[in-house]
Amino acid sequence: MRITIVLPFLRLTGGSKVLVDLANGLVARGHEVTGVVPVRLKRLPAGLGRIEWLWRAPAMRRKYRWFTPRFELRIVPELDVSAIPPGDIVMASAWQTAELVAACPPECGARAYLVQDVETHEHPERAGATYRLPLAKIATSDWIARELEEHWGATVDAVVPLGLDLTQLPGKPRPPRPARRFGMLYGTHPRKGFSDGLAAFEEARRSAPGLELLVLGRVKTPPSLPPYARGRWNVDPAQVASVYGEADAWIGPSRSEGWGLPPMEAMAMGCAVVTTRVGGTPYFAENEVTALVVEPGDVAGLARGVSRLAADGGLVGRLSEAGFARARQLTFESTVQGVEEALARLTGGPRPGA
Numbered sequence: 001m002r003i004t005i006v007l008p009f010l011r012l013t014g015g016s017k018v019l020v021d022l023a024n025g026l027v028a029r030g031h032e033v034t035g036v037v038p039v040r041l042k043r044l045p046a047g048l049g050r051i052e053w054l055w056r057a058p059a060m061r062r063k064y065r066w067f068t069p070r071f072e073l074r075i076v077p078e079l080d081v082s083a084i085p086p087g088d089i090v091m092a093s094a095w096q097t098a099e100l101v102a103a104c105p106p107e108c109g110a111r112a113y114l115v116q117d118v119e120t121h122e123h124p125e126r127a128g129a130t131y132r133l134p135l136a137k138i139a140t141s142d143w144i145a146r147e148l149e150e151h152w153g154a155t156v157d158a159v160v161p162l163g164l165d166l167t168q169l170p171g172k173p174r175p176p177r178p179a180r181r182f183g184m185l186y187g188t189h190p191r192k193g194f195s196d197g198l199a200a201f202e203e204a205r206r207s208a209p210g211l212e213l214l215v216l217g218r219v220k221t222p223p224s225l226p227p228y229a230r231g232r233w234n235v236d237p238a239q240v241a242s243v244y245g246e247a248d249a250w251i252g253p254s255r256s257e258g259w260g261l262p263p264m265e266a267m268a269m270g271c272a273v274v275t276t277r278v279g280g281t282p283y284f285a286e287n288e289v290t291a292l293v294v295e296p297g298d299v300a301g302l303a304r305g306v307s308r309l310a311a312d313g314g315l316v317g318r319l320s321e322a323g324f325a326r327a328r329q330l331t332f333e334s335t336v337q338g339v340e341e342a343l344a345r346l347t348g349g350p351r352p353g354a
Contacts, residue, residue, distance in 0.1 A: 001347060002087035004108065006079065007037040008096035010064055013218070014261040015116050017237065018140075019093050020067040021165060022114075025336030033071035034087070038079045067237075084108045089343050095119045098130035110346035112136045114339070115156075117258025117279075118147045121191055128152050138342050140335075141280035144258055157345075160338035161283050162259050163330040164268050169241050171269030173324045174248060176317025179272060179309040180210065183247030185262045186217030186231070190255065193276065193296070197253030200302035202226070208310045216243050216262075244269035249309045249316065252285075254278050255296040264330070267291065267323035272316045274305030284330060290323040 005023055010016045023033045039056045057075040064073065076083040079100050084090055091112040092101040101111050113135040119127045131137070131154040138158045139145040148154035184197045198213075205211050205228065213229040222233050232243050244250070250266035252275030259280035263273045267284060274292040275285050287293035292308065294301030309316055 001089055001343060002032045002034075002085075002109065003089045003091065003343065004034045004036060004084055004087050005091050005093055005114075006084065006097040006101055007035060008079075008094045010037055010060075010067065011218075014259075015094075017067070018116060018162060018261075019114075020069055021332055022336060022339060023071040024069065025332065026340060027070050029336065029340060031340070032087075034085055035069065035071055035073045036076060036079075036083055037073070038076050038083075040078065043078050081105070081108075088347050091343070092130075092135060095123070095127035095130045098133055098135060102130075102133040102135055110136065110343075112138060112343060112346060115139045115144055115148065115258075116162075118144055118151075120152075121189070121256070136342070136346050138339060141259055141283070143279050143282075158338070158342035160335055160342060161330060162261070162264075162280060163332040163335045164265060164327065165332045166268065166328055168238070169244075169265060169268045171241070171245065171324065173270045174272065174316060174320040175313075177248075177313040178311055179248035179316050181212045181214055181247050182249050182251055182306060182309075183214040183216060183244065183266065183271065184251040184253065186215045186219065186223070191257075193253035193255045196255070196297060196299050197251045197302060198226075200253065200299050201251065201306055203299070203303035204306035204310060207307060211306070211310055214243065214247050216240070240265075241269060244271060247271055249273065249306075250275075251302065251306065252276060252281070253302055257281070263291070264327050267327035270320050270324050272309050272319040273323055274302060274309065276302070284323075284326050286326070290326045291319060 023035055026033050060075055084104050086107045087109040089110050090101050090104050090108040092098040093114050098113055131148050131152040136157045139156050140162050145156040145159050148156055187194050201213055215229055215231045218234055222231055225231055244266050250271040250273045252263035257279035263275040264284050267273050275281055276296045277293050278296055285291040285293050292305040
């Protein structure tokens with residue numbers, strides 16, 4: 001199949017990484033994939049956009065080497081139907097690109113929409129309206145599918161859970177000893193729950209003052225952290241696994257997620273995990289079996305989970321071993337295959353190799 005994926009931007013975030021890995025995986029399975037990304041989303045006056053593109057596109061291409069794209073990457077001045085090549089499938093990857101894909105003519109291919117999150121936290125009406133567009137929707141978790149159907153009147157055509165590229169996560173289970181160093185992802189948006197996680201960790205430290213916190217994040221200006229915390233900022237994607245490797249356990253405090261990759265990645269690296277029940281976490285985080293799981297916003301529950309892992313080495317070892325095994329059952333190869341099969345149904349043809 002000739003597949004075009006339309007991206008609003010490429011950033012060193014989980015969502016962008018999933019799209020790049022998906023495009024690379026589809027290429028590896030024999031498809032012709034083109035990624036279209038604009039220099040900017042907001043249109044400039046006539047002529048200025050192309051002038052900006054002339055000097056920004058080369059710099060963006062150098063930056064995108066971090067992602068090692070194996071597909072054709074087209075950096076365009078702005079998102080426009082004229083930038084979309086003919087093909088079998090044209091797929092939106094975020095609400096900012098869905099309107100464009102819906103307007104594409106038939107020669108661009110069947111129209112699809114990969115939904116990695118319910119993106120109504122900043123532009124609820126405009127983002128929500130895109131879920132009612134006549135696009136075949138592929139959700140990456142059951143939670144997303146329910147939200148789209150129940151709250152936005154959308155029809156979801158397929159649910160394809162996210163898996164991990166295990167070649168990038170060379171972990172192993174941790175020994176059964178109390179956790180001393182905890183990891184957590186930094187985020188400024190309230191839905192990421194960083195303040196909840198920090199409050200929970202501080203509560204746990206009252207009874208175990210020797211606990212340390214490792215904070216992973218991508219920021220322009222590093223925030224000030226408490227003395228017990230150490231930041232790892234703007235880490236090369238190839239080195240992120242080493243950050244998980246420095247932690248004994250991981251805290252996933254999000255209030256809302258489409259999936260929740262960091263706790264899953266931490267589990268695949270052998271960390272014991274305490275996480276909220278959001279997005280895709282039910283696929284891999286089973287309470288008291290593979291992780292300690294609490295409801296979103298439950299600071300006291302997170303604090304109890306941290307305290308338990310800090311005090312009970314047997315619990316750390318048990319969760320580490322079971323979580324490691326569960327996380328490594330969900331592979332990115334299965335994600336690519338699931339998306340491929342969903343797209344093949346749109347074209348009416350069989351999946352290559354089926």
